[in-house]
Amino acid sequence: MTENRPELWIDADACPVRDEVFRVAERLSLVVHVVSNGARGIRLPAADWIRRVIVPEGPDAADDWIAEHIRRHDVCITADIPLAARCLQREARALAPNGRVWTTDNIGSALAGREVARHLREIGATTRGPAPMGGADRSRFLSALEAEVQSAIRAATAPVIRLWRPLED
Template sequence: MKIYVDADACPVKEVIIAEASDFEIPVILVTSFSHFSNAKQPSGVRTIYVDSGADAADYRIVRLVEKGDIIVTQDYGLASLGLAKGLIVLHHKGFRYTDENIDQLLQTRYLSAMARKSGQRTKGPKPFTAEDREKFRDLFKQIISREKLR
């Protein structure tokens, strides 16, 4: 099992790295070259840099993942592709994408895009909170501890 993180705008990278290291699960951060850093990553963490083009990180993650891996992303399209491959896919706000919720999420995204395209203003996402971080941590620990036992 490996954990792939759509890392460009992920606010829980530190949580993922800390919890995964407790279970000795490799973490792969996939991010664009525009977020390049020389900072040394902890043991078990690897960074893969991709072009800054739209969806470049998503496509790289889809090419790399294997059955049993986990993806952390806020991108519904990537989540949908991960679910189609039978993977566990988590959102940084502490919920799991499922076959039951992905269609509604994609539909909402589509309707918002159409509204913006026609000139309407739409609300953006609510700010990320400490409560969201803890909700993610709890879900993430639960998932990786259960999957590690398999």
């Protein structure tokens, strides 16, 4: 595993697609960081490329840790829209467990929709939660993960081309 290869970050406390991430990471020799609040009994395969990160209990502790450590071209797997936005700000990629790719083009409307839903809940309106994961969701996730990871690998390993040359003294 090389320094310029992207790494995968799992917001693990409620992630239903960890096994899928592990299969892709193992095949492509990528490091996976599994970040969670407390031990919570998350079972992980024994592999040197899987890094368990346990953060202290507290609101957004895992999100904060990921947002502080993720690098450009890395890929974060999260259902948390604000965390996805923070990853995009760091020039990383973000992918929801249902296969939705978060981009700078769609994250703003997702954040706005989340805020509207929060407001509706505050005033007592009934809102629906996320739909349960199905086979089509897992297939869509795997396809999106493969595409995002391959794109990240290409971007992270692309040579830097200078379009100018410094003036010589």
